[in-house]
Amino acid sequence: MSNWERKALNFINQTGRWDKEKHISSFLAFSISLVKNLVEADIALQLEFEDEETARVKCASPLHLNEIVLNPEPIKKLLYANGFKTIYWRVVPPPEENVFSEIMPALSSAVIMPVNTSPNNSLLILGWSEPPSFDAGFLECIETIRLRLKEVLVQSQQQIYFQRVAIRFAAILHTIPHALVFINNDGFSGWVNQEGATLLGLSGPGEQLPAVLSDAMMQLRNKAANIVAIDREAMQLFSSPENSIRNWTWEMEHKTLMVSCLPVNTQQVSGRLWIFENSDQDQSFPPLKN
Known part of the structure; x- marks a missing residue:
């Protein structure tokens, strides 16, 4: 088993325990911190699209990046251009071409991962000052992490939906x-x-x-x-x-x-x-x- 395969399996195992033992509301923050450590990124954060004018940084490491607000329009254009697939920047574009330049100071490489965190969509962004190998093992590891995140988030969204439905109908039936x-x-x-x-x-x-x-x-x-x-x-x-x-x-x-x-x-x-x-x-x- 390669090093990247072990890291992907580690992520699946740890998120599996979290899924069973702890509340889903803190799952994404935990996952971002875990991914950052596993792939040895220098920064890791969630960028949430709050509305048409606001994309806000959350769950950031380092912490000083939290609450930075970016214009979502050019970011969405980038996502559309890449079919909402994971974007791999082996070399980070120059500031004038980088829609994330404000949160990527002195980074050489980055991964931008779209994540559906209903009701708002988000991005998980990882960055390195010294680029990782970006070999096949690394790409497969990132894709495994993305699929695991999607799986848990979809399950949690369904669980929250059914809990709301159950509460609503219980209230009706009790009256x-x-x-x-x-x-x-x-x-x-x-x-x-x-x-x-x-x-x-x-x-x-x-x-x-x-x-x-x-x-x-x-x-x-x-x-x-x-x-x-x-x-x-x-x-x-x-x-x-x-x-x-x-x-x-x-x-x-x-x-x-x-x-x-x-x-x-x-x-x-x-x-x-x-x-x-x-x-x-x-x-x-x-x-x-x-």
């Missing part, structure tokens, strides 16, 4: 006036909204074990005045091809619940959604009494 209980067929996961937690006497909404949810619903069912009819309907429910029931009446002490049980089957999720609707729409669900 629905019906009690909602979902039990996944995997036997390990379930979910209940605020009204459902109140109805079933649970400590709070959110993720719950299916066993906890099933036990709480059984306790609720056992308190119904028409439990014999409920059990009869339940046998039909679990043996029916449709595997669903709507407007199932549960006569409780102070209210009548209209219960629905609906199958949920998608590529990602398989289970049952229970909906408990208080027939008196002006009343919320009181907590279940033991």
Whole structure:
């Protein structure tokens, strides 16, 4: 294994541990510092395109380069001209031709790597006063690092997106006036909204074990005045091809619940959604009494 191959593998291993153990918000700063050390660059920094008029230096080493602002327009023209691929300057152009001259003092070589850091795009810039070999091993190492950065950043962006979606839909489901209980067929996961937690006497909404949810619903069912009819309907429910029931009446002490049980089957999720609707729409669900 060549020296450059070991450096690329080192980057993959260390970013792998970071990806599992630490928050993604500091991943890019860590990666820039790691790359700088691995490839023995004299400077390493992120240049983020904040808006049409501002490209700002961040995560810079040395630190005095941080917060320098460049005009993004000529930089974007350079990127377009190179098809947004990694740019290798074996010899840094003279200042009048170098759009990065302000942040590349006394450098002889540089690598400019476009990185998608949504919502803003960025560049990772490495510079040397004494140029590295720029041989095939070096180029392959840089490309491996670029692909690894892209992989982790795409994963983190997807994770952040799904977290936002989950938070948004959880907020919506918690405000629905019906009690909602979902039990996944995997036997390990379930979910209940605020009204459902109140109805079933649970400590709070959110993720719950299916066993906890099933036990709480059984306790609720056992308190119904028409439990014999409920059990009869339940046998039909679990043996029916449709595997669903709507407007199932549960006569409780102070209210009548209209219960629905609906199958949920998608590529990602398989289970049952229970909906408990208080027939008196002006009343919320009181907590279940033991």
